[in-house]
Amino acid sequence: MEEVNNIKSWKEIPGPSTLPIIGQIHHFLPGGSFYGRFDVKLMGNLYEKYGPIVRLEGHFGLPPTIFLFDAETAMHIFRNENILPLRPGFQSLEYFRKTYNKRSDAVESTGLLTEQEEAWKKFRSAVNPIMLQPNTIKLYSGILAEVADDMISRMKGLRDTHNMIKNELDMEMNLWSLESIGLVTLGRRLNCFDSNLPEDSPVKELIKVVHDIFHCMDKLECQPSLWKYFSTPNFKRAMKHYEDQIRLSEYFIEMAIKELKDEKKDQNREKGILEKLLEIDQKVAVTMTSDVLFAGVDTTATTIIGLLYLLAKNPEKQKKLRNEIMTAKDKRSYLRACIKESLRLLPVVSGNYRQTTKEYDVLGYRIPKKVIAIVVNQYMSQMEKYYPKPHEFIPERWIVDKNDPLYYGNTHPFVYAPFGFGVRSCIGRRIAELEIETFAAKLIQNFDVRWFGPPIKVRTTTLNYFVGPYNFIFNDV
Numbered sequence: 001m002e003e004v005n006n007i008k009s010w011k012e013i014p015g016p017s018t019l020p021i022i023g024q025i026h027h028f029l030p031g032g033s034f035y036g037r038f039d040v041k042l043m044g045n046l047y048e049k050y051g052p053i054v055r056l057e058g059h060f061g062l063p064p065t066i067f068l069f070d071a072e073t074a075m076h077i078f079r080n081e082n083i084l085p086l087r088p089g090f091q092s093l094e095y096f097r098k099t100y101n102k103r104s105d106a107v108e109s110t111g112l113l114t115e116q117e118e119a120w121k122k123f124r125s126a127v128n129p130i131m132l133q134p135n136t137i138k139l140y141s142g143i144l145a146e147v148a149d150d151m152i153s154r155m156k157g158l159r160d161t162h163n164m165i166k167n168e169l170d171m172e173m174n175l176w177s178l179e180s181i182g183l184v185t186l187g188r189r190l191n192c193f194d195s196n197l198p199e200d201s202p203v204k205e206l207i208k209v210v211h212d213i214f215h216c217m218d219k220l221e222c223q224p225s226l227w228k229y230f231s232t233p234n235f236k237r238a239m240k241h242y243e244d245q246i247r248l249s250e251y252f253i254e255m256a257i258k259e260l261k262d263e264k265k266d267q268n269r270e271k272g273i274l275e276k277l278l279e280i281d282q283k284v285a286v287t288m289t290s291d292v293l294f295a296g297v298d299t300t301a302t303t304i305i306g307l308l309y310l311l312a313k314n315p316e317k318q319k320k321l322r323n324e325i326m327t328a329k330d331k332r333s334y335l336r337a338c339i340k341e342s343l344r345l346l347p348v349v350s351g352n353y354r355q356t357t358k359e360y361d362v363l364g365y366r367i368p369k370k371v372i373a374i375v376v377n378q379y380m381s382q383m384e385k386y387y388p389k390p391h392e393f394i395p396e397r398w399i400v401d402k403n404d405p406l407y408y409g410n411t412h413p414f415v416y417a418p419f420g421f422g423v424r425s426c427i428g429r430r431i432a433e434l435e436i437e438t439f440a441a442k443l444i445q446n447f448d449v450r451w452f453g454p455p456i457k458v459r460t461t462t463l464n465y466f467v468g469p470y471n472f473i474f475n476d477v
Contacts, residue, residue, distance in 0.1 A: 187272025
């Protein structure tokens with residue numbers, strides 16, 4: 001703890017300049033340093049200019065916020081929060097589910113994305129045994145391998161004469177991700193690889209809607225917005241996208257439930273998550289499945305693209321990985337190390353956050369209650385103080401001996417957190433890891449992946465997205 005007499009107030013925490021009445025809003029307007037960006041480069045600029053703690057005042061729908069670039073401080077705040085910490089976010093989604101789209105048949109809980117405290121705990125406790133048991137998740141490895149094989153065949157057919165897939169590689173990866181997560185959750189193939197799949201098909205429509213939702217969320221959740229005071233154009237678009245997402249998710253869920261009722265019991269078939277949850281609580285099953293279809297597609301697809309890019313840019317690492325895949329089918333330590341390293345350098349989410357429920361004295365300043373504390377994990381993961389050679393793709397750091405200077409365990413445990421911290425960590429982590437490991441192994445087994453041209457572009461909204469062109473070359477091994 002800091003000496004009380006030396007503690008400075010919230011207002012004295014360094015941060016972008018303020019103006020009378022409007023505060024810091026000018027930084028978010030066209031020409032301002034925050035306008036249209038919250039990427040890792042901006043986070044670096046904030047750190048270099050203001051230091052390990054940066055203040056943003058609350059205004060125009062945004063709560064008071066601090067950015068933390070110090071792992072020890074992050075640990076102090078996160079570990080001293082309540083046993084059920086507050087992780088606010090997706091406020092527009094919460095408004096949609098609890099107010100805008102309130103129905104007579106609404107479930108008691110609106111799901112893990114929007115609930116807090118006891119309501120969140122009750123829902124999470126109901127789904128944890130199915131979503132997080134390693135032995136349960138491993139049962140899906142066979143069917144995920146089938147999806148991966150089908151996607152490899154599709155990719156081979158999509159290549160041009162230069163072995164490139166120029167048209168919408170991101171859509172292709174999303175189709176693979178949706179087919180995979182659909183099979184695990186619904187217990188059914190969604191036919192995402194149908195060569196005659198029209199643009200207005202439910203699967204492509206769902207992928208597009210999820211993209212649109214995250215784009216709107218960036219405007220409503222991360223930028224100053226007046227939607228909490230009156231209906232703005234972005235708010236109206238978001239409500240329409242949420243309606244479409246619910247409609248499409250319910251379409252797939254109802255189709256799966258109907259098929260479950262119609263088919264004969266197959267004792268050898270592995271049940272999907274929906275079917276297992278239906279045996280516990282139908283409303284929980286529908287809500288959880290809808291959330292997985294919403295949050296589990298884009299994120300996994302983006303992770304695969306990032307991993308492919310880093311392996312393509314580091315052919316010696318790719319060769320080492322291929323050798324492991326070809327010779328050690330069960331032991332995949334280097335594969336997992338490659339995935340961890342790619343998530344260190346190119347995570348889907350830039351950081352983690354909590355809303356403070358008590359005061360904290362950290363780094364010489366007093367943090368009041370009801371402040372959003374954001375741990376900027378992506379930038380911290382690329383700081384020399386935490387990782388040797390932080391900008392290099394070195395999967396070995398995750399598997400070397402503890403005495404090696406590269407050993408990941410030498411860094412602070414609150415630096416690397418692509419799936420979140422503690423009880424509020426991602427419930428779909430084990431499923432996502434199995435999907436990624438299965439598909440990545442198939443990709444490197446079949447393709448020598450190369451990249452040419454300038455570095456891949458990243459656009460940061462609520463999530464980190466890659467932006468084409470995707471200059472991958474997929475040569476046969």
